[in-house]
Structure formats: structure tokens, C-alpha cells
Amino acid sequence: MKRTVHLLIVFMLLGSLLPLAYADDPEAPTNDNPLEETKQQVEIMKCGIGSEIRLLQLEKSIITNIEKAQEIILSLNDSNINTTILEVILLELELLKEEVQAADPNATDAVTLFVDLKHDAINLTKEFRDSLHGLINESTMEQLRDRIQNMSCNQTKKLSSSIRQKIRQYNTNQFRYFYQLFDEQENKYINQYENGSLTQYQLKENITKRINQKGEATQFDIITSLKQEKIQNKLQAQSCIQNTTEGSQQRLEKRLENRLMRSENLSNTTLQQELMKKIQNKLNQFGNNDNPGNQNGNQHGQQGTDNDGDEKGNNDPGEDNPGAGGQNGNDGPNNPGGGGGNI
Amino acid sequence: MRTQLLALISVLLLVFSGFLVYHLVSNDDVKSTENTGSDEYTSDLSNEIDSFLLNEDYEVDIGEII
Numbered sequence: 001m002k003r004t005v006h007l008l009i010v011f012m013l014l015g016s017l018l019p020l021a022y023a024d025d026p027e028a029p030t031n032d033n034p035l036e037e038t039k040q041q042v043e044i045m046k047c048g049i050g051s052e053i054r055l056l057q058l059e060k061s062i063i064t065n066i067e068k069a070q071e072i073i074l075s076l077n078d079s080n081i082n083t084t085i086l087e088v089i090l091l092e093l094e095l096l097k098e099e100v101q102a103a104d105p106n107a108t109d110a111v112t113l114f115v116d117l118k119h120d121a122i123n124l125t126k127e128f129r130d131s132l133h134g135l136i137n138e139s140t141m142e143q144l145r146d147r148i149q150n151m152s153c154n155q156t157k158k159l160s161s162s163i164r165q166k167i168r169q170y171n172t173n174q175f176r177y178f179y180q181l182f183d184e185q186e187n188k189y190i191n192q193y194e195n196g197s198l199t200q201y202q203l204k205e206n207i208t209k210r211i212n213q214k215g216e217a218t219q220f221d222i223i224t225s226l227k228q229e230k231i232q233n234k235l236q237a238q239s240c241i242q243n244t245t246e247g248s249q250q251r252l253e254k255r256l257e258n259r260l261m262r263s264e265n266l267s268n269t270t271l272q273q274e275l276m277k278k279i280q281n282k283l284n285q286f287g288n289n290d291n292p293g294n295q296n297g298n299q300h301g302q303q304g305t306d307n308d309g310d311e312k313g314n315n316d317p318g319e320d321n322p323g324a325g326g327q328n329g330n331d332g333p334n335n336p337g338g339g340g341g342n343i
Numbered sequence: 344m345r346t347q348l349l350a351l352i353s354v355l356l357l358v359f360s361g362f363l364v365y366h367l368v369s370n371d372d373v374k375s376t377e378n379t380g381s382d383e384y385t386s387d388l389s390n391e392i393d394s395f396l397l398n399e400d401y402e403v404d405i406g407e408i409i
Contacts (some may be wrong), residue, residue, distance in 0.1 A: 041403060057403040065408040072409065121405040128408055145409055167397045174395050200399075204392050211388055219388070226391040 035241070038118065042111045043237040044170070051105035053166045054114050059100045060159045062121050066093050067153045069128055072144055081135055088274045089128045091266065095259050096120050115244045116251055168193070171200060178207050181222050182214060249286070256283050 044050030069090045073083045096117065103113050133141070172194050179186050189206055192198035211222055260279045266272040 125406045
């Protein structure tokens with residue numbers, strides 16, 4: 001009997017721990033969910049400068065992967081491995097890079113464009129990774145990883161500096177908006193931040209201090225306005241993402257047709273033919289799988305013939321960097337500083 | 344003995360229910376709007392401001408090539 005009582009007590013105690021397990025960090029980062037990540041990324045795209053930042057960041061990621069892919073191909077060529085399949089994917093990645101560079105951040109469909117191009121970049125990267133895995137064994141893979149890990153991507157250095165500058169401009173607009181929330185203008189500090197003599201953290205501390213000096217009612221009002229604004233931005237991003245799912249298959253078809261056309265101008269005839277064949281195959285699959293019910297599906301799951309699935313696979317860089325501020329920045333409601341033309 | 348066991352189970356159930364109710368009620372959102380202490384405001388405000396700013400080192404993740 002005593003044993004039963006003890007067992008009962010143990011079960012009760014264990015049961016009481018269940019809520020703790022479920023209550024654990026409801027707002028944990030959502031990096032495992034690419035759609036959620038994209039949603040956060042498009043939150044800043046309601047103004048031109050936000051769109052510009054995201055497109056530049058996408059371009060940088062594509063260029064980084066292109067440079068790594070080139071290095072991998074060079075290395076495999078040294079080992080006399082046939083890399084045609086990889087070179088064809090690399091060629092398509094380069095065409096994609098040009099599409100990102102040509103994208104207009106001020107266009108009304110900038111969000112759709114970003115989502116589509118990012119989707120293609122993820123798929124081509126995955127395609128390259130999978131093809132590479134089929135060509136070499138694990139030990140060669142490790143050697144290649146070591147080789148490209150220490151690589152510095154020259155082309156991205158200039159791009160990184162441009163992105164930093166744009167982000168500083170974007171954050172300046174946001175800081176102006178914060179000061180306006182409590183009817184103050186602090187051009188001195190904002191200018192210092194803009195020219196780099198004050199850090200983002202220092203300016204943020206200044207704003208927090210100023211708000212804390214206000215009465216509790218004002219503090220409450222400010223926090224409430226910020227929260228409301230954040231919710232509105234999230235809803236808007238959600239709606240934008242939903243809009244991108246409509247007609248995604250037709251848009252992919254158009255992009256492929258456009259790529260096919262541009263690939264006709266490529267110089268390397270063998271690779272050009274292989275690439276055209278690859279794109280044509282994808283387009284043919286559209287004809288075979290033409291199912292209208294599929295056309296409004298999930299953005300990350302139904303864009304035609306590409307390999308979707310988990311999409312990014314491994315080694316995702318973290319979305320958040322708490323020490324340096326949030327990632328999913330939203331523009332303030334009035335975007336006081338302007339910065340770039342609103343969409 | 345049976346009565347004692349029943350009493351013990353009742354007490355434990357009571358504690359468990361109290362614990363559950365506490366967890367349901369004391370979530371972050373409720374805290375942030377009800378508690379007007381300066382520290383909570385500062386931390387909440389700082390988080391809110393962060394969520395409106397961009398990190399210069401952030402990268403759009405398209406996956407690794409290898």
C-alpha cells in the first residue's frame with residue numbers, strides 16, 4: 001500500500017512538471033521554418049529601402065554560394081571528376097543572380113519577386129548539394145568543406161559594405177520614428193549614429209533612457225503603439241506571403257522561359273546546351289503535371305518541378321542575434337525619414 | 344489508511360491545480376501589461392525597439408552549397 005502511495009506521489013509530481021515543459025519559450029526563433037523566416041524578412045519590405053536591403057542580402061547569399069561552387073568545381077576538376085552537372089547548376093545560379101540584380105525594389109510586386117527568387121536560390125543550392133553528394137564520398141566532402149570554409153568571398157565584400165550602409169539608413173529612419181513617438185527631435189544623436197560615431201546600441205540606450213524618464217502613462221502609450229505597429233506589420237507580411245502563393249507556378253514557368261531565352265546567349269556551347277535541356281525538362285514537367293488545383297498551393301511546397309522538401313537543409317545561420325538587435329525590423333508607421341520610396 | 348490516502352491525493356490534486364492555474368495566468372503578455380514596474384518596462388521597451396531595428400550582420404539564408 002505504501003508503495004502505491006509513493007508511486008502516486010511520483011506520478012503527480014511528474015505530471016505537475018508537464019506545464020513547465022509546454023510553457024518553455026513560446027517565442028523561440030523559427031529558423032527551422034523557412035516560410036516563417038521569409039515572413040519575417042518581408043516585414044521590412046513595405047518601404048523601398050527595406051526591399052533594397054533584402055534583395056541585396058539575397059544577392060550576397062547567391063554570390064557567396066556561386067564562389068564556393070566555383071571553388072568546389074575547380075577542386076573536383078583537379079581530381080578528374082566530371083563536373084558537368086554541377087557546372088550547369090552553377091550557370092543557372094548565375095542567371096538567377098542577374099535576375100536578383102535586375103529586380104526593382106520599388107516595384108509593387110517586390111515582395112513576390114523576392115520570395116520567388118529566394119525560393120529558386122534555395123532550390124538551386126539544394127540541387128547542387130545533392131548532385132555533389134552523388135559525385136564524391138564523405139571524406140572528399142570533408143576536405144572540400146575545410147577548403148571552402150576558410151575562403152573569403154571577394155565579390156561580397158563590396159556588397160556587404162553597401163548592405164551595412166543601407167541598414168544604417170533604415171535604422172536611422174526607425175530611430176527618428178522612436179523619437180517622434182515622444183515628441184522629441186534628437187538630430188544630434190541620430191546624425192552621430194548615421195555617420196558611425198555612435199553605435200546602434202548606444203542610441204537605443206539613449207531612447208530607452210528618455211522614455212523611462214517619462215511618466216508611466218506615456219511609457220505605456222509608447223509601448224502600446226510599438227506593439228500595435230508590430231502586429232500590423234506582421235499581419236501585412238502574412239497577407240503579402242499569402243498573395244505570393246497565388247499563381248506561383250505560372251510565375252515559375254515564366255522565369256524558366258526567361259532563363260531559357262537568356263541561356264541562348266551563353267558562350268560555352270556544351271554547358272549552354274545542357275542548361276537549356278535542363279530548363280526545358282523542367283518546363284516539360286509543367287505540361288505533364290498541369291493541374292490547376294496545384295497552382296495556389298504553399299509557396300515553399302508547390303512551385304512546380306523544383307526540389308522542395310526541407311529546402312535549405314543544414315547549417316542554417318541563426319535569424320536572431322539578440323546582442324545586436326532584432327532581425328525582423330519593421331518600418332515605423334509613418335517612416336518619417338523616408339529613405340527610399342514607399343511601395 | 345484509505346482515508347489518509349484519499350486526503351493525500353486530494354491535497355496533491357489541489358496543489359497541481361493551483362500550479363496549472365498559476366502557469367495559465369502568469370504568461371509574458373499578461374505580465375507586460377499588468378506590471379508597470381520600471382524594470383519590466385525597460386526590458387519590454389528594449390525588446391520592442393530591437394524588433395524594429397535591423398542587424399547589420401544578418402544574412403538571407405538560402406542554405407549551404409555543400
